[in-house]
Amino acid sequence: MLIPPKINPSVSLAATAAMQINSDRLRHRLQQLAQIGRLPNGGVSRLAFSAADQDARAQTQQWLQMAGMTVRIDPAGNLIGRYPGQDETLGAIATGSHLDTVSCGGSYDGALGVIAGVEIAQTLHDAHAHFHHPFEVIVFADEEGSMIGSKAMSGSVESRMATLNRSNSNPLAKALTAIGGNWKAIEQAKRQSEELHAFVELHVEQGPVLESVRAAIGIVEGIVGQRRYQITIEGQANHAGTTPMHLRQDALVAAARVILAVQALANDEHKQTVATVGEIHTIPNTVNVIPGTIKLTVDLRDLCDRHLNQLQSQLNQNLQTIGQETRTKIALQPTLQTPAVLADAEIQAAIEQSCQMLNTSYHYLPSRAGHDAQSLARLTRIGMIFVPSRGGISHSAQEYTAPQHCLQGVQVLWQTLWQCDRQLI
Ligand SMILES: [Zn+2]
Known part of the structure; x- marks a missing residue:
């Protein structure tokens, strides 16, 4: 027998939308994560599968569990937190990003999108509120290298990946084991389209456009x-x-x-x-x-x-x-x-409405860097929200996004997910 999740019906969806993201906790968690793999020059080194990557994943798993999520690791090493919806038969509304960095990366690339998901789950949990749809936060494995996590989830793992060597000298199969994955069962990481209703990723822009037009939010039209x-x-x-x-x-x-x-x-x-x-x-x-x-x-x-x-x-x-x-x-x-991947038009509209509702400036732009969302587009409709990178710099110790911009990004993501859920788009 299917046991329905314990849901407090007194918390209306309108109240859910009005709930506030805790800006202090968001900033604190971003700082906490940035300490894992910290370099003397202020940068962050969390190569996929490294000890630092594993520590960041363990910390995040703990946060996801604190937010009332059940957490699993799929054979591709993706860490997936799931929070029940009012209707568990619906596909999940998902967000997430990656925790791995380049060898001398920054504190925001990937981390912001993960912490955004953690904070949204925690906000729901604190209010005993639920979306109609199940809600998932996905930490994709090895975004900066092979994108193995999102590729496996969308069923597009190339066999040549089996022989790839990582920069920490582990073959991929062995590396996957270190983070709880299983190369031999990698095909089982593939998900069906019905399982995911929409995927929206918050990420730093990694370019200078938003800063140059003085917009707080980038509505991504697609990935070039x-x-x-x-x-x-x-x-x-x-x-x-x-x-x-x-x-x-x-x-x-x-x-x-x-x-x-x-x-x-x-x-x-x-x-x-x-x-x-x-x-x-x-x-x-x-x-x-x-x-x-x-x-x-x-x-x-x-x-x-x-x-x-x-x-x-x-x-x-x-x-x-x-x-x-x-x-x-x-x-x-x-x-x-x-090939280019286009963001879903209705999700782009939902992001724009969210910006208007929050009185936040926005600008439409393409993403010229690759992201996990582009793999997910094979499975479900996708959207991406960008926040400004100071000086357009990323993959560097100088990578910086102001706390106010991080908060605005999470708030817009939160409103967008809420609209995706309410409109059943
Ligand atoms: Zn990234």
Whole structure:
């Protein structure tokens, strides 16, 4: 027999929405978490599966349990807290993020989204209140490395991950065991779409846009698609003294034009596309030899996959022209293609309404970094809320988001989840 959760019917949903997030506890918990893996320079090092990562997970598990959640660890190492809903047959409304960091990261990337979930659960629990839907807080395993947790949950684990080595020298299977996962059963971490009604993640922006437009909240339109290419330019290496200028096939001169052509791809009126040449190798790379071969990389990102296709065609055309005019041979080799993921329109609207209700400034923007939410989009509708990163800096000891912005982010998340629950969207 199904035992209904013990729910206090006297707490109405309207009262739930009016409940306040405890700003002191939120700040204190963020500080407490930032002490785990603290570096002398003020940064945080919690590589996935490391002792510090395990300590942060243990602390968070304790907080989730204090908030009245039942906690489990799935085979992919995801830590999942669940708080009963008024109707346990409904899919869960979920939030969460990650606790692992890069080798010298900051105190907010990932941690804020996890603590936000903890605080919302604690707020519900303190008031003996429940959503219609079950409520879940998910701490995804290894976001900064393989994104194994969210990928496994959405059923998209690649077999090559089995052989990946982590920077703490543990094979992934062994590393997973350390955090309570089980590589052999990883497929069982996959969840069904019906189990999750919506997933909304709060995260620091990791870019300078919100600060530049002076908005407290970013409403994420989606996570950009990404294309990477290797370009090889073949010219003719020759003597830098004896070869007249008009008889040269200088691959580096061609590369200079290619770099400007890549930059020009992103000069669209919406300023949404970004295009980067980040790596360049010159052969033979010698002071008195005309460069014969150049290899360089291109990274293109935009929220529209069709636009990325058009940019690729345009780049190809530009390369042909540059090749003809510089008498070099230029080849474009795709090396990575990640499709764009759009945030659910109704969740975006719910975030906007929440901002209006809380009288908080907001701005729509794409996410140009990858997040667990993009994997979850294979399973359920997703939304993301950004708060400003000072100076646009992240993955650094200098990463900082003001306490007021953290609080506003959690309040907007809280109102958004409440609206998702009430509207049964
Ligand atoms: Zn992150």
